[in-house]
Amino acid sequence: MNKLALLASGSGSNVENFYNYFKNNHDIEISIVLCNNPKAFVIERCRRLGIPCVVINRTQFYNSDEIIEVLKSYSIDFIVLAGFLWLIPDNLIKAYNRKMVNIHPALLPKFGGKGMYGDNVHKAVVEHKEVKSGITVHYVNENFDEGEIIFQAECPVLPDDTYAEVAAKVHELEYAWFPRIVERLLKE
Ligand code: GRF
Numbered sequence: 001m002n003k004l005a006l007l008a009s010g011s012g013s014n015v016e017n018f019y020n021y022f023k024n025n026h027d028i029e030i031s032i033v034l035c036n037n038p039k040a041f042v043i044e045r046c047r048r049l050g051i052p053c054v055v056i057n058r059t060q061f062y063n064s065d066e067i068i069e070v071l072k073s074y075s076i077d078f079i080v081l082a083g084f085l086w087l088i089p090d091n092l093i094k095a096y097n098r099k100m101v102n103i104h105p106a107l108l109p110k111f112g113g114k115g116m117y118g119d120n121v122h123k124a125v126v127e128h129k130e131v132k133s134g135i136t137v138h139y140v141n142e143n144f145d146e147g148e149i150i151f152q153a154e155c156p157v158l159p160d161d162t163y164a165e166v167a168a169k170v171h172e173l174e175y176a177w178f179p180r181i182v183e184r185l186l187k188e
Helices: 013-022 041-049 058-062 066-073 090-095 119-127 163-187
Strands: 002-008 028-035 053-055 078-081 100-104 132-139 149-156
Touching (some): 013 163, 028 041, 119 163, 149 163
Parallel strands (some): 002 028, 028 053
Antiparallel strands (some): 100 132, 132 149
């Protein structure tokens, strides 16, 4: 049995998609969600779905081993960042070396780094008149969006597309691919 922890800061639509993808899988379980934002909608989603959700603060995350202890207490073997906005500290990177992945809503190395999250990314893609965007799944290292790339999928950006239209296309790619890629990594 593989036990996953998902880290999220926002709406949690990817968390719900993971839940639906794995709910009938007896080898892979979403065991816990950690959320750094007490106002995030993901907390309500978890309550509805019956997934334990723990709200964490900066001190626990950056100045203690508490998070690692929580993860170990749930026997977590793999971490998925699903819209998680805090930089991951060294202790967590070491404890889950190559067992922690992130999804970025663009084709890295373009449109990554600090401040490049959510709609900021899609707005930048439209402003730069890109002809394509997409998703990047990558391992997590000590810098935002710089870990080794595992998988990318593309979608076209048309000249008249708004950032919201680009966001919708990218979300579709996330829902279609992200759980599948994690499943593939767990089987390797
Ligand atoms: C997604 O677009 C993901 O790529 C990015 O943050 C967003 C999270 O959306 N890292 P949600 O909270 O899963 O709805």
